[in-house]
Every structure is written in C-alpha cells, then in structure tokens.
Amino acid sequence: xxxxxxxxxxxxxxxxxxxxxxxxxxxxxxxxxxxxxxxxxxxxxxxxxxxxxxxxxxxxxxxxxxxxxxxxxxxxxxxxxxxxxxxxxxxxxxxxxxxxxxxxxxxxxxxxxxxxxxxxxxxxxxxxxxxxxxxxxxxxxxxxxxxxxxxxxxxxxxxxxxxxxxxxxxxxxxxxxxxxxxxxxxxxxxxxxxxxxxxxxxx
Amino acid sequence: xxxxxxxxxxxxxxxxxxxxxxxxxxxxxxxxxxxxxxxxxxxxxxxxxxxxxxxxxxxxxxxxxxxxxxxxxxxxxxxxxxxxxxxxxxxxxxxxxxxxxxxxxxxxxxxxxxxxxxxxxxxxxxxxxxxxxxxxxxxxxxxxxxxxxxxxxxxxxxxxxxxxxxxxxxxxxxxxxxxxxxxxxxxxxxxxxxxxxxxxxxx
Numbered sequence: 001x002x003x004x005x006x007x008x009x010x011x012x013x014x015x016x017x018x019x020x021x022x023x024x025x026x027x028x029x030x031x032x033x034x035x036x037x038x039x040x041x042x043x044x045x046x047x048x049x050x051x052x053x054x055x056x057x058x059x060x061x062x063x064x065x066x067x068x069x070x071x072x073x074x075x076x077x078x079x080x081x082x083x084x085x086x087x088x089x090x091x092x093x094x095x096x097x098x099x100x101x102x103x104x105x106x107x108x109x110x111x112x113x114x115x116x117x118x119x120x121x122x123x124x125x126x127x128x129x130x131x132x133x134x135x136x137x138x139x140x141x142x143x144x145x146x147x148x149x150x151x152x153x154x155x156x157x158x159x160x161x162x163x164x165x166x167x168x169x170x171x172x173x174x175x176x177x178x179x180x181x182x183x184x185x186x187x188x189x190x191x192x193x194x195x196x197x198x199x200x201x202x203x
Numbered sequence: 204x205x206x207x208x209x210x211x212x213x214x215x216x217x218x219x220x221x222x223x224x225x226x227x228x229x230x231x232x233x234x235x236x237x238x239x240x241x242x243x244x245x246x247x248x249x250x251x252x253x254x255x256x257x258x259x260x261x262x263x264x265x266x267x268x269x270x271x272x273x274x275x276x277x278x279x280x281x282x283x284x285x286x287x288x289x290x291x292x293x294x295x296x297x298x299x300x301x302x303x304x305x306x307x308x309x310x311x312x313x314x315x316x317x318x319x320x321x322x323x324x325x326x327x328x329x330x331x332x333x334x335x336x337x338x339x340x341x342x343x344x345x346x347x348x349x350x351x352x353x354x355x356x357x358x359x360x361x362x363x364x365x366x367x368x369x370x371x372x373x374x375x376x377x378x379x380x381x382x383x384x385x386x387x388x389x390x391x392x393x394x395x396x397x398x399x400x401x402x403x404x405x406x
Contacts, residue, residue, distance in 0.1 A: 119235075156392075194364060198405075
C-alpha cells in the first residue's frame with residue numbers, strides 16, 4: 001500500500017484526489033484518447049486539478065501507464081500462481097486459469113482494457129507485451145499438457161488454441177458492463193461451455 | 204468502382220496515389236494514432252503528399268473513415284447474404300458465417316481492425332456500431348435457431364454465446380500476420396473445433 005496523501009485544499013467540494021483515484025482518471029483518459037495522444041494537461045483537466053497539483057502526486061504520465069499495466073499483469077500472474085493453477089490435471093488447471101482470468105477482467109476492467117490496447121510504442125508498453133507473451137506461453141503449455149493427458153483433443157497448434165481461448169475471454173472488455181446483470185460466474189460458465197464442452201450436443 | 208484519377212506529377216519516383224491507396228494509408232494512420240488524434244496533416248505526411256493534393260482526392264478524413272468502415276461492414280453483410288448463410292439448417296449456416304467472417308477478417312484486416320476499435324465518437328462511427336449490432340443480432344438468431352433445431356446445446360443466453368463466438372474470431376486481428384503461415388482455412392477449422400466441437404474428447 002502507498003502512504004495516504006497529506007490533506008490539502010480540494011479543487012471542488014466533492015472531489016479529493018490521491019494517487020489511486022488519479023490512476024483511475026488517467027486510465028479512463030488513456031483508453032479514450034490513446035496514451036500517445038494524452039498530455040499531462042489532459043489528465044489534469046480530467047481530474048479537475050492543476051498540472052502542478054498533478055505533478056505533486058506522480059512523476060508523469062508514464063508512471064500512471066506503468067502502474068495500470070502492472071496492475072493488470074500482476075493480476076494475471078497471480079492467477080497462474082494460485083494453487084489450483086499449479087496442482088492437479090492440466091485440464092482442471094486450464095479451466096481454473098480461464099475462469100479466474102474472467103474474474104480479473106471484470107474486477108479490473110479499465111486496466112485490462114488498457115493492457116489489451118497496448119501496441120509497444122514505448123518501453124513500458126514493450127515490457128507489458130513481453131509479460132503478456134509470457135502469460136500466453138504458460139497457457140499454451142497447459143493446453144499441450146492437457147492434450148498429452150488425454151483430457152483435450154489434440155489440436156494442430158496448441159499456441160493458436162491458447163490464443164483463441166484468451167481471445168474470447170479478452171473480448172469481453174469490449175462489451176461487459178458491471179451493471180448488466182451478468183456475473184463473473186455466469187461468464188466463466190459460458191466460456192467453459194463454449195470452448196471446452198463445445199456447443200454441439202454430445203450424444 | 205471509382206473512376207481512375209487523372210495522371211499527375213508524382214511527389215516521388217516510387218509513389219503515386221489514388222483514392223484507394225490513400226484509403227490504405229489513412230486506415231494505417233487511424234489505427235496507429237486513433238481517428239480523433241489524426242489530422243489531415245498527419246495523413247498527407249504519411250502519404251508523402253501535400254495537404255492540398257490530399258484534398259484533391261478526398262473531402263476530408265471523415266470520408267476515409269466512412270469508406271473504411273463501410274468496406275468492413277459491407278463485407279460482413281455480404282457474408283450474411285451468401286446462399287449458404289441463408290439456406291439449410293441453422294448450425295450449417297452459423298458455421299458458414301463464422302468461417303466466412305474469418306476469411307473476411309484476413310482479407311480486410313486493416314479495415315476490420317479499425318471497425319473493432321470504433322467507439323461511437325461521431326456519426327460515422329455510431330452508424331458503424333449500429334450495423335455491428337445488427338450483424339450480431341443475426342448471429343444471435345442463428346444460435347437460437349440451431350438450439351431449437353437440436354444441433355446446438357441450449358445455452359442460457361444466446362446473445363452472450365454469439366458475442367463470445369465473434370469475440371474469439373475478432374480477436375485474431377490483434378495477432379494475425381499475413382505471412383505467418385496460417386491460412387484462413389486453418390483458422391476457420393480451429394475456431395470451429397474449439398467452439399462447436401469443444402476441446403474435451405467426445406467419448
């Protein structure tokens with residue numbers, strides 16, 4: 001946890017900013033305008049504070065990008081570290097990783113959305129892309145292992161299969177609305193039903 | 204087809220532009236910078252011509268956005284109009300629409316990529332989003348009908364199922380490279396294997 005900021009005069013009666021809420025503002029602006037198209041002026045304006053107040057809290061926009069992408073990636077790697085992702089048959093571990101990634105996506109939607117838009121335009125973005133590839137390699141390994149254990153049909157290309165599974169999961173950021181009545185559990189069930197069980201009846 | 208442009212002095216020995224190639228340049232710049240962050244100056248610079256030469260060919264950047272999004276959406280609706288999407292059992296029609304959408308995505312990747320990034324920031328984008336929703340409604344209808352015909356297991360939410368299917372398909376724009384050795388056929392097979400047949404062995 002970061003230390004609480006010192007109390008200071010707020011710019012409006014309703015809003016007080018600390019590094020956490022500034023991160024939320026920044027992620028929203030980055031997602032709307034693109035990181036490269038966002039200046040500190042844009043961020044300060046969106047937060048309703050002066051640019052110098054903004055610099056009181058953060059070194060610059062790159063720090064905010066880094067913190068947002070780390071939050072999303074740390075969440076994904078924490079999923080891989082969970083006991084149910086580490087022990088047991090690969091099919092059960094894969095299903096666990098898929099369901100918990102859906103949970104994370106819903107819990108951290110703004111940060112995951114930003115992560116998925118990253119194109120590698122600077123060092124922070126390139127580092128995040130490298131970690132995404134590392135995550136994807138762990139998924140490919142689970143797919144291959146589940147195939148070897150006979151719990152998944154052999155696919156021609158386990159890397160492609162892993163990409164398709166997470167392509168489906170990641171696509172949820174585009175339309176998911178927290179108030180829309182779909183729980184993480186229902187979304188996880190739907191992904192598992194489509195991808196693992198398949199939609200054709202099993203006779 | 205649009206009429207061929209009049210011959211005119213080229214700005215370089217290697218590049219001559221017409222409305223089609225300017226569209227390709229514009230789509231690349233829109234995708235990199237975001238449409239809102241792109242000016243006519245950016246487009247002219249990327250094309251290596253003057254702004255006034257650019258205006259000789261197109262009314263403005265909105266025209267290029269409209270033409271790109273129309274190209275992607277017209278392609279999708281053409282898929283729905285194909286005979287194999289119109290006749291026969293719903294499961295076969297759904298599979299056809301999925302495979303042909305993969306074909307389109309690969310053939311028109313830059314335009315489909317732009318379409319998928321659209322957020323409804325102007326009338327052209329809102330119109331494209333409305334057409335995407337219309338396409339998605341047609342998919343939902345096919346899923347429902349295939350469930351009613353007993354060729355797909357009943358899902359709790361056919362709209363969600365359709366979104367997941369096309370979420371997977373659309374996610375390919377993020378990583379597909381034309382020279383990567385994966386054919387449209389192989390990608391279509393993989394999507395059908397994962398989503399319709401499911402990855403768990405059928406005993």
